Amino acid sequence: MGLRLDKFLGDHNIGTRKQIKEYVKNGRCSVNGVPALKPDVHIDESNDEISFDGKVLSYSKYHYYMLNKPVGVVSATTDKKQETVIDILKEENVKGLNPCGRLDIDTEGLLLLTDDGELIHRLLSPKKHVDKTYEVHIKYALSESDIKRLEEGVDIGDKNDDGSKKLTLPAKVCINEDIINDENDNPVILLTICEGRFHQVKRMLEAVGNEVMFLKRLSMGPLLLDPNLNPGEYRELTNEEKRALNIDIK
Numbered sequence: 002m003g004l005r006l007d008k009f010l011g012d013h014n015i016g017t018r019k020q021i022k023e024y025v026k027n028g029r030c031s032v033n034g035v036p037a038l039k040p041d042v043h044i045d046e047s048n049d050e051i052s053f054d055g056k057v058l059s060y061s062k063y064h065y066y067m068l069n070k071p072v073g074v075v076s077a078t079t080d081k082k083q084e085t086v087i088d089i090l091k092e093e094n095v096k097g098l099n100p101c102g103r104l105d106i107d108t109e110g111l112l113l114l115t116d117d118g119e120l121i122h123r124l125l126s127p128k129k130h131v132d133k134t135y136e137v138h139i140k141y142a143l144s145e146s147d148i149k150r151l152e153e154g155v156d157i158g159d160k161n162d163d164g165s166k167k168l169t170l171p172a173k174v175c176i177n178e179d180i181i182n183d184e185n186d187n188p189v190i191l192l193t194i195c196e197g198r199f200h201q202v203k204r205m206l207e208a209v210g211n212e213v214m215f216l217k218r219l220s221m222g223p224l225l226l227d228p229n230l231n232p233g234e235y236r237e238l239t240n241e242e243k244r245a246l247n248i249d250i251k
């Protein structure tokens with residue numbers, strides 16, 4: 002049966018239902034190179050080539066963006082006072098976008114934004130243990146025993162249901178070969194964790210008597226922060242990235 006053309010165009014944020022009707026009537030949309038003059042015509046979204054103003058539209062039910070979150074912006078959909086990550090993408094005009102997880106206001110780096118709730122659930126579910134790697138600028142160099150403790154699990158004050166200490170799950174600490182110390186002479190490490198507890202990285206470093214001076218997320222599961230994105234810049238995920246995240250691409 003396929004999908005109605007106006008629905009397909011709506012999913013691409015071409016305009017409101019009323020505008021789309023008008024655009025189609027004006028011959029701005031083609032199906033397999035032939036102008037489609039009826040908005041309610043059914044198309045086969047996996048085989049037909051749909052174009053609008055000469056530009057081919059690929060069908061995607063959901064939208065996926067990689068943002069290099071800048072410091073000073075909150076990972077929320079709305080906020081009365083602060084700019085949100087959703088404000089940065091407002092020109093995309095996509096309804097229902099949500100950040101996949103939260104970065105603190107003073108944290109920079111990789112944030113996935115999508116309207117695909119199933120993917121968000123899959124990446125954030127505590128049962129899935131998705132790895133997240135952070136570049137962590139710290140106040141003091143780590144000792145061998147600090148590294149061992151961070152890797153084995155530390156007490157960050159959380160409790161299990163029975164009241165016992167809920168240590169962090171095993172993590173990985175790497176010394177960053179590219180930057181040993183930052184411009185302020187703070188040591189820089191890479192820390193990979195598979196949980197997403199509140200302020201987790203900061204609290205883990207605190208647990209070993211250290212302090213996070215700057216934090217940047219570099220990866221989440223198979224998704225790596227694009228080094229070409231400056232803080233505040235974003236782009237759509239590539240098909241390769243979508244495939245790595247097991248997103249169904251037509």
Ligand code: URA
Pocket residue numbers: 103104105106108199200201202203204216
């Ligand atoms: N851990 C933190 O402490 N802050 C973040 O923003 C992310 C992980």
